[in-house]
Each structure stands twice: as structure tokens, then as C-alpha cells.
Amino acid sequence: MHNNQRRRVVITGLGWVTSLGHDVKQVWADLLACKSGVHAIERFDASAYPVRFGGEVLNYQPRNIEKRDAKRLDRFAQFALDAAVDAVKDADLDFAKENSWRCGSIIGSGIGGIEEFEYGHRKLMEKGPDRLSPFMVPKLMCNAGSGNISIHFGIQGPNNAVASACASAAHAIGDAANAIRYNAADVMITGGSEAALTPLGLGCFVALKALSRRNDDPTHASRPFDKDRDGFILSEGAGVLILEEYEHAKARGANIYAEFLGYGQSADGSHITAPDEQGRGAAYAMQAALEDAGHDPADVDYINAHGTSTPLGDAAETRAVKRLFNDDAYKVAVSSTKSMTGHLLGASGGIEAIITAKAIELGCIPPTANLDNPSEECDLDYVPNEARQLDVKLAMSNSFGFGGHNVSLVLGKI
Incomplete structure (x- = not known):
């Protein structure tokens, strides 16, 4: 299909989980006001680490997932599904009215279920292989985000996961847009999710000497392009968008935020x-x-x-x-x-x-x-x-x- 035959792709829904909050409008206002979501780590004892702060989603409880289902998901997949449900609501989509084979999900994650990996390894060392959970593999795998989103909504179109470190979500969005452009889908749920702010995750990035060590002033630690910058801040969360074929979105009267125009890699x-x-x-x-x-x-x-x-x-x-x-x-x-x-x-x-x-x-x-x-x-x-x-x-x-x-x-x- 040549460029002039490509179908147009628009963004009709937004959802996220961030250290600043979950409501898109509220977090957007905070960003415009220069508010930081970086603070001391609370989920685990980081006192022995040379870096003791990050962009942690404080007191997180899944909002859109039943408790029983949430237990079968690593934190990164919980983030992904929560953000996806919000994005679908924002787009006012009803998948019962859609052709499920024409709706899909591509979600990126650089690391996947590292918390589940840590927990399972600890159990193996302390209690032996017989005590490992049958849910360990489906919780830690990188495609748990995209897979669980498709199951939640009963959508059966293109579905995969991208793992390209910090480029994962952008690759996922570009690939999802192409699925629509080249007529493999009409609607795609896409973006990325990460929950690597764990004892092992933090330790690994500290060892890499990649992180800022500004423990005395976490909110001012991330200072891109500033001469005093000294590394990045490890954060967690998810960002999910609904991409839709333009005529499909127009026909159902969807709100359109912007048009997806280009993807380069x-x-x-x-x-x-x-x-x-x-x-x-x-x-x-x-x-x-x-x-x-x-x-x-x-x-x-x-x-x-x-x-x-x-x-x-x-x-x-x-x-x-x-x-x-x-x-x-x-x-x-x-x-x-x-x-x-x-x-x-x-x-x-x-x-x-x-x-x-x-x-x-x-x-x-x-x-x-x-x-x-x-x-x-x-x-x-x-x-x-x-x-x-x-x-x-x-x-x-x-x-x-x-x-x-x-x-x-x-x-x-x-």
C-alpha cells in the first residue's frame, strides 16, 4: 500500500498511571505548573542504597481491576490495564459494538514483571522449587500487559509486546499506528508500562551509575540540559492511548486529540x-x-x-x-x-x-x-x-x- 493509500490514524483516548496521579487533566495541569512527582521511596527500605528516591506511584491500588484478577498481575501489568481502561473510557469506546478481530493491543515494557521475578527467586531460595507459583510466568512475561488488555476487552486483533528498553512504548505506538494504516486493524490500544522501581531494579540502575544521587533534593534532581545534571530518576507507571482509523472515529462521533502522522526508527x-x-x-x-x-x-x-x-x-x-x-x-x-x-x-x-x-x-x-x-x-x-x-x-x-x-x-x- 503506497503512502497515498494509507489510512489516516487519530488519537481518541488517553489514560495513564503516574507518580503525579492518574487523572489526565489533573496531571497535565501539574506539569504546566512545574510540579514534580519525584520523592523518597516508600514501598521498600532504600536506606542502604546510594539513591533513595524515585518517581514512585504512592499507595497504588488498581482502580479498574477486580481484586482477584489484580493478584494474578504483576504491578507493571496492573498499571497497563488500569491506564488502558481509562483510555477506553475516555474514547467512549464500546467493544461490544466493534468487530473484535479489527481491534488490538500493542504495549511496550523494557523490563516486564521484575517484582514477580524477585519474589519468585526469593521463594525458590528460601523454600525450594516446589513452592513456586503457577502464576509466576504469566505475571513476569513482558507481554502480560498487552495479553491481559486483550482478554479484559475481548479483542482479538493484532496483539504483541515490544521490549526495546526506553524506546519500548514509542515502538509500540508506531507499530500500532501501522496496523491501522495498513488495514490490519481499526482500533488499537497502545503505549507502555513499567514497574522497575524495586529493590533489584533500583540496585541494578545504581550499579550502572545511571541515576542522579541528589538524595537531599529529589524534586530538583531531574534537570535535563542543565549543567548540574547528574543522571536520570527511576520512575514507574503507564501511558496508554487509543489509536483509531480516522473515518471510523468520525463515524462514531469520537473526540479527536491529534492525528498520528509519522514514525521513524x-x-x-x-x-x-x-x-x-x-x-x-x-x-x-x-x-x-x-x-x-x-x-x-x-x-x-x-x-x-x-x-x-x-x-x-x-x-x-x-x-x-x-x-x-x-x-x-x-x-x-x-x-x-x-x-x-x-x-x-x-x-x-x-x-x-x-x-x-x-x-x-x-x-x-x-x-x-x-x-x-x-x-x-x-x-x-x-x-x-x-x-x-x-x-x-x-x-x-x-x-x-x-x-x-x-x-x-x-x-x-x-
Whole structure:
């Protein structure tokens, strides 16, 4: 199917679970107000760790899942299903009225059910193999999010999971959009979920020396593009969107937030954790997404940056924008909302696609919080510390992951 025969894809529903809350409107308002969801860890004793804070979803109880069912889901799958139910409600979708074979789900997760893995391993060591749960495999597998969503709604179309570290959700959204574009589905539930803020998860990222150690001031620890940035903040949650074929959405009178226009991907092919310092892979993914969307860099009003607050990553992404946008690099508004949410790993692309869609819908760009002293190599317009009113017609959301994965999504005003 050639580009001119591709079906149009729109976003009709949004749902998320974040350390700032679960209500999309409320969390959006908090982001515009520069509020942080980063705080001291409460779910387990982190006193022995050099990092004792993160973007934890405090006092989480599944809102849309029966207690009995919730017990059979790892925390990451609970997040995914909760956010999916909210997104379906927001889209005012009734799957009983849909062709179930034309509705699907693709949900990304970088790590999957690590909490269940930890619990099961502890049981194995303490009580032996006979005490392992038959639910362990279905709880820890990376596709538990997408699988349980399809079961919950009885949908039977394209269904899979993407695991590409911090690019997982963005890959999932791009793949889900293509399922609709190329006529494999009419409706897709997509995004990402992650719950790696566990004793083992935190310990692993500490060992990698990837995290900020600003224990004395967690809310200001995530400071993308700032000269004092010292690593990312490990967070958890989920971001789920409803993608729908345009005519299908119009026929049922759906509310449309934005149109999905482009999907670009690449690999750095250079290092398993460090980005290409020149940003070549990232620039290629952005260029591919714009070409897919049929637009030029000069058309872009806003970039929701990957912007994790790591010394190497933020500089590389800045170089990538300059490499592709040339003189227009200084005209485009760029912000990193991880400055407030922290880094949700495989869920971040889902959260940030929602934020990008809201920026288009409401004509407002969320700020980069804690950007007090931009580092020398980071000299673009990062919308520091204050939201900005702007008629956003075309926006881009970037997600880059360990493994050298680069994904860029382009959304536009309908």
C-alpha cells in the first residue's frame, strides 16, 4: 500500500498511571505548573542504597481491576490495564459494538514483571522449587500487559509486546499506528508500562551509575540540559492511548486529540548503553519520522525530548536536533517532561505521546523544570521552568533506549 493509500490514524483516548496521579487533566495541569512527582521511596527500605528516591506511584491500588484478577498481575501489568481502561473510557469506546478481530493491543515494557521475578527467586531460595507459583510466568512475561488488555476487552486483533528498553512504548505506538494504516486493524490500544522501581531494579540502575544521587533534593534532581545534571530518576507507571482509523472515529462521533502522522526508527549500532555522541542515530529517526509524515523540519513547532538528565544523553539529543534542523534548531520549542515525571523507562514514550497530544489539543507547551543553568553544549529553546502558550500544529516525541534504539513519533493537529 503506497503512502497515498494509507489510512489516516487519530488519537481518541488517553489514560495513564503516574507518580503525579492518574487523572489526565489533573496531571497535565501539574506539569504546566512545574510540579514534580519525584520523592523518597516508600514501598521498600532504600536506606542502604546510594539513591533513595524515585518517581514512585504512592499507595497504588488498581482502580479498574477486580481484586482477584489484580493478584494474578504483576504491578507493571496492573498499571497497563488500569491506564488502558481509562483510555477506553475516555474514547467512549464500546467493544461490544466493534468487530473484535479489527481491534488490538500493542504495549511496550523494557523490563516486564521484575517484582514477580524477585519474589519468585526469593521463594525458590528460601523454600525450594516446589513452592513456586503457577502464576509466576504469566505475571513476569513482558507481554502480560498487552495479553491481559486483550482478554479484559475481548479483542482479538493484532496483539504483541515490544521490549526495546526506553524506546519500548514509542515502538509500540508506531507499530500500532501501522496496523491501522495498513488495514490490519481499526482500533488499537497502545503505549507502555513499567514497574522497575524495586529493590533489584533500583540496585541494578545504581550499579550502572545511571541515576542522579541528589538524595537531599529529589524534586530538583531531574534537570535535563542543565549543567548540574547528574543522571536520570527511576520512575514507574503507564501511558496508554487509543489509536483509531480516522473515518471510523468520525463515524462514531469520537473526540479527536491529534492525528498520528509519522514514525521513524533507527539504531546507533555503537554501544549498548551510551548514545552516539554526535546524535546521528537520533537525527536519522527524527528525519525518517518527518519523511513518513510528509513534513520538513521547519514545520515542527514542538519537540518533546527524550531528555533524561544524563550528561551524555542530553548533549547527544541536542546535537541530533541541530544536525537535522540546522538553523531551524533554535526556532523550535523543545522540552523534557522527565524533569517532572522522572524516567519511566519502557513506559516513557506512552506518557510523552499523551503529553505531546495534549500540547497540540490545548496549544500549550509544558516546561523543562529545574533548568536553571543550561550547559554549554545545550543551547536550544528548552522552555525553561514555565509553560508556554503556542499554537502547536506539528509536534514530535523522541524516545531513545539502551541497545541504541531510537524512535521518533510525529503528531499533528487534525
